[in-house]
């Protein structure tokens with residue numbers, strides 16, 4: 136049986152761990168923060184119960200998923216065939232975690248990162264056996280969103296890509312292999328959705344509520360401000376900065392001062408109870 140270790144028990148890690156456990160993988164959820172681990176555990180238990188109540192899964196499937204899960208803040212427990220990291224969007228911290236995991240696992244353990252914007256190539260070059268490093272970019276909420284961008288670096292082996300595609304299939308996801316370029320596909324295209332929306336309110340041309348209402352009625356599932364609150368302001372602002380730098384700082388991709396102020400004020404969106412809206 137394949138074991139997946141999901142690192143990070145925040146917005147993404149919690150959802151990915153649930154998906155992995157439901158897909159039949161023995162799933163270790165690791166986080167350095169006990170409170171986040173407990174929050175993630177409670178959220179997964181609650182969601183699975185809700186799925187049973189709504190007849191979306193059987194009680195047996197719920198039990199199986201729960202039996203597959205282990206929550207830990209001890210890195211030595213993180214022995215797995217595949218690691219999927221979903222920790223802070225900072226390259227050095229991700230590299231450091233992968234190196235710690237590489238030291239206790241075999242060279243065959245696949246190291247997948249859920250980064251939204253950091254170059255997977257740059258991460259891979261700092262890891263021994265870089266052929267096992269790959270991008271596995273889930274979308275928020277990971278339990279519901281079908282897409283996974285699978286990012287192949289110049290080092291990633293074909294065997295690793297095939298394994299990850301197989302895992303995505305078992306998780307009932309739609310996997311698309313992408314090149315390692317800034318923001319990959321979705322975050323590159325979507326950058327303007329957020330940035331132009333913030334420019335409109337900066338220039339006093341519309342309120343954020345109006346922008347959201349207009350975009351939703353134009354057919355987008357979520358207005359840009361609601362979406363930024365869901366993603367997390369720190370994460371979204373981090374991605375904007377990384378894409379801006381990596382693209383050579385073009386004016387059209389300049390991160391927004393409005394979002395910077397939100398991050399500095401700790402108004403990170405749903406996860407802190409306040410972002411552009413209050414929760």
Ligand SMILES: NC(=O)c1ccc[n+]([C@@H]2O[C@H](COP(=O)([O-])OP(=O)(O)OC[C@H]3O[C@@H](n4cnc5c(N)ncnc54)[C@H](O)[C@@H]3O)[C@@H](O)[C@H]2O)c1
Pocket residue numbers: 142143144145146147148165166167168171220221222223224225228232249250251252272273274275365366367370406
């Ligand atoms: N939020 C989104 O919509 C979204 C979507 C796709 C991808 N991502 C990417 O997923 C990753 C995580 O984002 P998130 O929104 O879940 O963040 P988050 O802030 O909700 O959670 C991050 C978690 O990582 C933990 N952590 C930090 N350092 C750690 C370490 N060294 N070892 C173990 N755990 C550690 C924190 O305690 C926290 O629980 C980022 O790389 C982000 O770019 C986010």
